[in-house]
Each structure stands twice: as C-alpha cells, then as structure tokens.
Amino acid sequence: MAVVGAGDYEETRYNLARELGRRIAQKGHVLITGGLGGVMEAASRGAKEAGGVAVGILPGEKEAANPYVTVAIGTGMGHGRNAIVARSADVVIALPGLYGTLSEIALALKMEKPVIDLGDWNVEGMVRAESLEEAMEIAEGRGTAKKG
Template structure:
C-alpha cells in the first residue's frame, strides 16, 4: 500500500526564524506519522521541514525547479529535477494527499491555488506569516472548493490531514 504523502510549502529565501522552527516541527510530525514529506526541495521552509523529517526517521522528496541535483537541500532523499522553474509548484501541490503551508509568498500562493482547485486537504500554520496567515481559515474564491484549515501546531496540522484523508478513503 502506498504511503500517505504530505506536501509542505512555504518560504524559500525570505524565510523567518519562526517559520524555520515551525517547518522543522511539521517535518518531524510527518515522519512520526510515517508519511512521506514532499516539498520544493530548496532552502527555507523546505530545508527545515526536510531536516525535521530526516532527523526523525522520515522520507523526503524534493521537486526542484532546476535541471541539476546539486540545487536540492541536503535532507532530500529523492530529488526530482524538473527544469521547469515555477511550473514545478503544480507538481509539488499535486503530489501530496494533503498540503501544509508555513508562511510563504507568491510561490506558496500558486501551490495553495493548485491544492484548492484539486480539492486537496490544506492546512495553514497559524502565526507562521505570509500567505499561510493571510488565507488560513478561508476559501480562495466563491466556489468554496476547499477551506484552508488553521492549525496551531505541527501535530494538529498532520492530524487534520490524517483524519480527513482516512475519512475520504473510507468513502471511496
């Protein structure tokens, strides 16, 4: 049986120290849940989440925009070199059974949009900044395809995805 995959999205270069700490905890909780962490494979939130997962026995996948493996952070077990720039945001968001947003800018917003349109389970980490705080608790438009749930901590964020995913599976 395939393992649950959780995409972690958020800041790259403009990452705050708080977002790094939150991302580390998210990665740790994903590993404890025996799920696979999927991310954009670069720095900031992506690197911190991967480190949290790796230091707790987890598996990480980095889907990078470049054509060369060396751009990926050192905590990626599997690196997918897309060579397609920001278009890789579609792959990152589509590859998770659920999505956790930690802070983030426009790239994170693109990933939220993809998750929203494909009705993914989306969780925003409260107090992590950026688009996670801007859109947490909301729908992205009037269609109300997927509400972005707010989680106060990493354990709650992963639990929300696990519960919603398992409930969805029961009805398939």
Template sequence: MRRPIVAVVGAGKASEAARDTARRVGRAVARSGAVLICGGLGGVMEAAARGAKQAGGVTLGVLPGPDTSQANPFIDYPIATNMGQARNAVIVQTADAVVSVYGGYGTLSEIALALKAGKPVFCIHPPCEVPGARIVESPEEAVERAVAEARERIESSEGKGASAS
C-alpha cells in the same frame, strides 16, 4: 495501503521562527509514517526536510531547475524538473494533503492549486486568507489532520480501483 504524501510549502527565505515551525512539521510528518514532499531548496523547505530526516522520515524534493545537486542536504529523492515555479503543480498533484508554513506568492499558488485539485490544505501561518484553506494552531495539529485526510483519500481511491477490477 501506500504511505500518505504530505506537501510542506512555504517561503524559500524564512525567519528562524518559520524554520522552527517547519522543522516541527517535518518531524510530525515522519513520525506519522507519511512521506514529505517539498520544493527541495532552502528556507521552509530545507527546515521541514531536516525535521523529517531527524525523525527518520523519507523526503522528496521537486526542484525548479535541471540539476538534482541543487537539492538541500536533507532530500532523499531529488526530482529535477527544469520547470521553474511550474514545479508547484507537480508538488501539489503528487501530495495527498498540503501543510503551509509562512510564505508568499509561490506558497499562495501551491495553496490555490491544491484547493482547485480538491486536496486538503492546512495553514499554520499566513498567507491563509484563502477560502477552503483551514487554519490550524500548531504544526502537530496540521500534520495530524493532513495525514488523517490523506489516508481517507488513499483508502477511497484504492477502494475504487479494487471495485473496478
């Protein structure tokens, strides 16, 4: 079975509290054996990638611009899209599950896109007054639940592929 991919979404400009929460999420993603995907820039994205790297994880950064050098230093694999905010769709479609850590309208768009695509979304902090998004108490709970549901989705899709062969 392939490794689950967990998106961490949140504000590009974040408070220290938000960055601390995001680092904890990133560490938990790495420790679970999942791959972290994010927008590849600063704030929550950089903090989550830093946490994942500190725990030996793998990070993907889907960048809004055309230049991979814009990625934060904790991104292993930068993906330049030159799509601006439309890159949020790429992040969500690539992820098996989404963890939201603080944020604004961009984060809300990722939550909405994920829910529309049938992906599980776990919110630690606002903005999560969105039907279908599940509010959790801690970064560790968010990642534990996200990875468990991601693994179920992967097993289900791989089982369908095997039976079709």
C-alpha cells in the same frame, strides 16, 4: 504530505517547519517539498533526522536540492514544478510564504486537495490550524476542520 512556505526564513519559522517535517516522518508519511531552502530545507531536515523520506521537487536540476532531501527530482520547469508538488501530495500544509507558496495553495485547492493553513493565508477553502499539533490531527483526519 507536502509542506510549502517561504524560501527564506527566520529562526522561529525554521524551527516550526523542522518540527513539522519530523512529525510527518514519525507518523510514517513521505514529506514532499520544493527541495530548496527556507521552510523546504527545514521540513526536509526534520524528516531526515526522524529517519523519514524527504522528496524534493526542484524547479531546475536535482543537484540544487538542499542537503536533507533524500529523493531529489529535477524538473527543469521553474515555478511550474509547483503543480507537481500539489499533485503529488495527499495533503498540503502551508506555512507563511509569498507568491510561490500561494500558487501551490491555489493549485492544490483547484485539484481538490486538503490544504491546511498554518500561516495567515485566509484563503477560501483552506482549513485553519492554530498549532502544529492541530495541523497534524487535521492532516491525518482526526481534527476538526475550520474552513476559511
């Protein structure tokens, strides 16, 4: 499962992403992020704390990975790495972010991947989740999908 969102953060969003990463790992899933800071760091931290695997697909060199990434993949592709993030995931969970996050959402939808809206994206084709619990239920095929 991929978690995508802003590279900078405030405490509430950081804590949400951290808990999301933790739950993904606890359920036995591999976490995929862009490997940098903000939401990516928080989700990776949660996954690592839960004993899971956090894969970071980085825009540059693998040495730039946040300290919680367990498998760093340096692509040297800049924002082009967003396509790898989208392709590598079975499900994408999108928190608030900017254009990089929007590109990951668009690429995942174009690749016909399920994309869960845990922000305020309102992008057609995404499935809206009102809570972290609902996002996990939908991601694991147990929730009710409300397409946006």
